[in-house]
Amino acid sequence: MAPDDTNVIDQPEVLKPRMVTIEISGKKYEVPEGITVIKALWYTGQEVVRGAGCLGGFCGACATYYRTKDDPKVRTCLACQTAVQDGMSFTIMPPFPARKAIYDIQTLKDPKQDLFNLYPEAPLCRNCNACTEACPQKIDVREGVWKAVFGDFKSVSEMFMDCVMCGMCTPVCIADIAPNLVALYVSRAQGAHFAEKPAGLQTRIKEIRDGRFNDEWKKILKMSEKELADHCATVK
């Protein structure tokens, strides 16, 4: 490419990375500063099969516990979305064996009441807030569990739209609740039972079934390549 010196940021030290010391499950390694936790695993020669999925912060496969230098607090993060820092110590968390209730979403009779049958532990929340602190997506998980129990399904479904199902809220719960699974049930119930039916969609489905577009289709599918291209050009 043509050089344009005004655009070039002269920071050669960035090209030659500073190395930092990290600890993976108790063993020390030197890795370039700023790479993600997952890349640090690769850098140290470790194969990652469990613990890597989308690599984009959406699937929750890379749930990780970590601690920074001299800080006793153990925190959580998504390994594909977090940069290593000097003195960081971490381990990837395997999926937690939480119990998922089995249900047929479409035939629920009273979804708000059914919550108590499917997840009887949900009302036992002791308000400790550990789940909220554990959530790498910054969801107010505790508030969500309370809202679910009080039947405010709409709020829960909005609050948990960011939930990547990493499961980090589950092992910390002193009441053995799996807040993400409760929220998933609640969101699905909200969508299937309480959200308004979109009238326009019904109309369109019926129009297609009744063949409202058949004439237009016939016209288009008969066209030569050239005619079709010309026709396409008229649609703006």
Place this chain on the structure above:
Amino acid sequence: MDIHALQQIVHKTRDARRKQTIPKFSPADRDQLIHKYHPDFRASAYRPIRFGPNAGDKTVVELATLLEGDSPIQSDSDLTPHYTTDVLVVGGGGAGCAAALHAHGAGSKVILATKLRLGDSNSVMAQGGMQISVAPEDSPVTHFIDTLKGGHMQNDHALLKVMVEDGPAIAQWLIDLGVLFDRQADGNLHVKKGGGSSKPRLLTCSDYTGLEIMRVLKDEVINQKIQLLEFCAAVELLSDDEGRCAGAVFKDLDNHRTVVVAAKSVILATGGIGRLHIQGFPTSNHYGATGDGLCLAYRMGAKLAHIDTFQYHPSGAVYPEQLIGALVTEGIRSEGGHLVNAKGERFVNELDTRDVVSSSIIRECEEGRGIRTMSGRVGVWLDTPLLDAEHGPGTVEKHFPAMMLQFERFGIDISKDPVLIYPTLHYQNGGVKIDTNSETDVRNLFVAGEASGGLHGRNRLMGNSLLDLMVFGKRSGLMAASRAASMQQGTLTLKHLQRFRAEAGKHGNSSGVISPMVLPAYTRKVG
């Protein structure tokens, strides 16, 4: 200069740019631009495939090498099945889950095998939305036309007609399962306008459309008690005496054992190939996007379509280094975000099709109007703060929470500072050729989703992939189930592999490459 100083030009030129309208390119200019700058036209990156159903067709070197690669399975392996099923679904993304649910719903015994965990896929990452013509001023025909234009008129008409017509019923299916699409005040589905579309048609779930759909589909797969084989990568298909597909061989990634599954019909839903890093591009794709399905189907004798064209999403993150290749959703441009070069100028209509926008970004950078980061990467600005300026403070945070969070983790507030972007390898436009039932040239072998080809022509329009997954996931599931119901399990053989090896031998194939790749080789060889 430091990157924050370089950002100032975006703030300084914002007001002037807001008064500007940038016309779309004329068809001639657009062709010229694409031919000069789109990576699909870099001749040196391509070579003809030497043998197999697409012998002589050109594709990128990375893919050609894998297609000609050898199977890890011996031709005389023990094929005693570990599992037997009616329908075998390979891949646990959107297409795989939809296929499994429909096949199960039609009464088949289904096994869903997937390389990583159920759901770890490209599908969870879709942010922009799903195209379905639900607005009164829109129609399936208009959707068809828009898609044809986007695909350079090369789309398979039959596949495309089926997709746009099945769309609305698919939206209903998802809603019934509990997917929460964004709504208008009157309860109707909210639709956004996507790049290259003439009408607003994108259904969204905030900027978590794929995540929301996948959370629900995964949950449903578990609720229906569909049998799962996780951390199992398909490495070879099985054929019966008549050359029909009759199952698959997997590698269990936990213990490296071989697992044989006998099935009456097989659906490959293995997704795309971003992790091959074609032409050295970074990618937005998930860890397992290594094109495995293409290799498997090709060895079995299925023809591939449009495998010489790939989609480079215009906006992959270039900074910070940790987010390289990660997608910066097209939604930002849909809502009016400008693309800005180092001189503070706009250079393309931001709502043009992806190939046009990508080509123009590459042009800016190659002609020296890009911005270079500390690590030597080059990109152009996407003016994200403009959305707050245009639609009121808080707009970026409200409409793009996922993106806000992604950058916030690295101390960047995208509602205040623009982001640096460059095209990222995003989508495989082509794939295994299928018919409207999702069946390939090989009987009883179905392919759905990104691994299939023909529907999108030479360029996929944003939001059409999520619809593709659901429509052809459904069709493949139903067809595979009905096929399975009317037949006996065939004898398991590797005859197709013997044939393939014989042909490879004739072409002196001794590259030593084993395919499919299964996972990219990122692990550093220390020492």
